[in-house]
Amino acid sequence: MKKIKKIKIKIKLNGKARIINENLKIIDLIKRLKIPVKKVAIELNHEILDKKKLNNIYLKKNDKIEIVHFIGGG
């Protein structure tokens, strides 16, 4: 059987370029990065995502993702 080659796409994650497989859900990317969803907020192309809907969103070429959390500050 001929092996199907997965298509790679380029995205930007927290300001840095990253190559991922096509058809990757945003929730799977976050899980792979071992980021606790409850403690972060996620922005996709400058739009804040509802964390309950992460399971329905597939990443596309040139998507810009920002994942933020709370750190010490004044």
Place this chain on the structure above:
Amino acid sequence: MNKDKLVVAKKNFNSRLIVGTGKYQNMSECAKAIKISGAEIVTVAVRRVNITNKKKPLLMDYIDPKKITYLPNTAGCFNSTEALRTLRLAREIGGWKLVKLEVLGDKKNLFPEMIETLKSTEILAKEGFKVMVYCNDDPLMAKRLENAGACAIMPLAAPIGSGLGIQNKINIRIIRHQTKLPLIIDAGLGQASDATIAMELGCDGVLVNTAIAKAKKPFDMALAFKKAVIAGRLSYLSGRIEKTLDGRPSSPNKGII
């Protein structure tokens, strides 16, 4: 005195000291200083998650947001767009609506950009945020912020991190007299007595970060600030004596031998 609570956005707090969580050597030092200070509200910043170093400790692992009220802050924002983006993200992290708005206008003195601050306050209040607003010590601008829907007025004592203490007591007193909103001195305090002065001027609370975090003994300074705020508040409520230029003896003149 036990019933004397700090009330912000209809929420009661026993402590009138709010502390920042920045500039500590590490998270455990920060957590211990907060505990000693008795603060029930801490300011926090919103920043990118470190994707490459997953072992970096998380603030929430050291300071439990169920026990201590997190006050997301827009420190580092220089315009309304950045500030609104930051606080909307903060709300998404865990439903935080009580926030501290801080829009800076100058990278050197870190003074607030009041036009952008006012604009942001209006928008955030309309979106249902409870906005505690870092501002300059201008009574007219404080009034405008109040009208725009701020839930607390937070004038600076002096530039952020400067440790200079309250520079304009008159303006702070004028703001105190004109507003019923919580008035909290934010930024510029250097030592515990500065907090006492703020409280004696009638402020409802103080926000301190650098003065504790960068003291040679942060834990002792945290305790000093805790006591200083309590002392200042008690002093204010107790009603000070009138000032006179002449001396007035403390012992009765009658019966002098």
